[in-house]
Amino acid sequence: MNHHFVREKRIDITRLANGLTVATEPMPEIATATLGVWIGAGSRHEQAHEHGLSHLIEHMAFKGTERRSARRIAEDIENVGGDINAATSVESTSYTARVLGENADLALDVLGDILTASLFDPVELAREKGVILQEYAAVEDTPDDLVYDAFMETAFPGQAIGRPILGTPDTIARFDGETIRAFLAREYAPGKMVVAAAGDVDHGQIVELAERSFGAIPAVPLREPEPGIYRGGERRIARRLEQANIVLGLPGLSFKDQGYYATHLFAHILGGGLTSRLWHEVRETRGLAYSIEAFHWPFSDCGLFGVGAGTAGKDVAELMEVTLACMRKATEDIGEAEMIRAKAQMKVALLTALETPGGRLERIARQLLSWGRIIPSEEIVQKVDALTVEQVREAGRCLLQGAPTLAAIGPLKGLPPLADIAQALRP
Incomplete structure (x- = not known):
């Protein structure tokens, strides 16, 4: 430790x-x-x-x-x-x-x-x-x-x-x-x-x-927002642009969900840095995009996982094929070396956020609003360190079972139908 x-x-x-x-x-x-x-x-x-x-x-x-x-x-x-x-x-x-x-x-x-x-x-x-x-x-x-x-x-x-x-x-x-x-x-x-x-x-x-x-602000009953209900679907906006911007997503998890950290690690291994699978395959090996990212946005009662990239119109079909293949493969063969690296990167991100008063301020406020308490860094690190390869693979498999969301803008002729994308996501 x-x-x-x-x-x-x-x-x-x-x-x-x-x-x-x-x-x-x-x-x-x-x-x-x-x-x-x-x-x-x-x-x-x-x-x-x-x-x-x-x-x-x-x-x-x-x-x-x-x-x-x-x-x-x-x-x-x-x-x-x-x-x-x-x-x-x-x-x-x-x-x-x-x-x-x-x-x-x-x-x-x-x-x-x-x-x-x-x-x-x-x-x-x-x-x-x-x-x-x-x-x-x-x-x-x-x-x-x-x-x-x-x-x-x-x-x-x-x-x-x-x-x-x-x-x-x-x-x-x-x-x-x-x-x-x-x-x-x-x-x-x-x-x-x-x-x-x-x-x-x-x-x-x-x-x-x-x-x-x-102190003089009167106390009033707290009103909870309507629950977030993921639906999925697609929105294609054809425009005469040099690039097609594409985001493909799936239902994610709340930050209060027990599987949150495993899902976060899966997203990071898939597309969270220069050594991530998508960056290596899409950017470095094939040159299909200037940048590509995988993300997991957690909310208090739901979440959203996704992959976003921009590519030339002629490369849309290949970009999607490679991306979908990377997503499927990650659920099968994420390895220990990737886990060690992703865990280390998460710890560095955690510590970096606490190195400034602004970072500490935000941590305090967000945790008190969300949890009613301050979560010690040690507690978070223990949860991350306890994750196994199989737990992260399983988090990925659970994600890929969800109904996809697709949003795209630009030259989209090569973008496959949503039903084909959903089928290709199944491990």
Whole structure:
């Protein structure tokens, strides 16, 4: 056992009366403080008429509050050398700031201000809608991004979990301040909010600041999103492009599923690095694609496994044939050397993520939202180390039994029918 995995730093956790969780991880060797607020609400928590609202709220958080203009929000952080950011995902939204430790109080005050007192001024709202529409147009003009949106929509049709995070021009145009406030009151519940800080921080101070900024938010019943139900199918978008962008997928596992780590290792061995099977066969041996990847996206109640690549129109048929053969073969003959390498790469990825305050902050927040506790690195490593070759092969065989999802954009003449792909996946 590499003892780096068991040298966990101290993490202090306090829950406020309204249910909000405060967690800190002091890092004595770090002079900066990274602070954030994570909310267990993202695009899959939107109703149909709210499609894209989580992302718009993230943008609007920086556009002015009762105490600060948009300019002053940026100045208050940047005047002390800090930076501030936000991100929206399928299942969560985060707002983070990094400053010197001595300015942690300022950073958390700004974060509290934007999350509890934003004005959602109609002029700023109209302007930001325009910005998001430009972002939407950029995706539409980028086939290797658009294909993944089409992939998710096809895997989970008619469901919030499958809808693109950005929304659509129609839904974006209808949003107003009232819609935003209703979503915040319903989904930004303190029971699924985590205030986390790492670096040069003091737990008592952060708890006091969090109480001041967020303690008055009323506790409300927690609302679970609709379960994600994988369906599968295909979406082919023929376009006059130089390349065909193709994503082939299958139902994956939740990160809470017992087989998650075996499935993750299977994906990594298949297409997770320069020594992976797909990279070696598709890129290095045959030159069919500039890059190819296999991935496993886990959610709280479901997951999605897939392979994505771009290739010339004339090579589509061969790319699919080789990819399908690699997927089948991996379920039969993954070896011990590949397992050792994949396990080592997973451990390095785990440690690397914990080498910065931002990485530790994200680990704390995500695990508390998902599990209600911090999972020690040692526990994760033990589960990975315990995996056998046969367990990873079996994880692959289980994946390949699922109904496939296919999304493709570009010159697609050589792309085989979905029924043929499904048949070719059977070991």
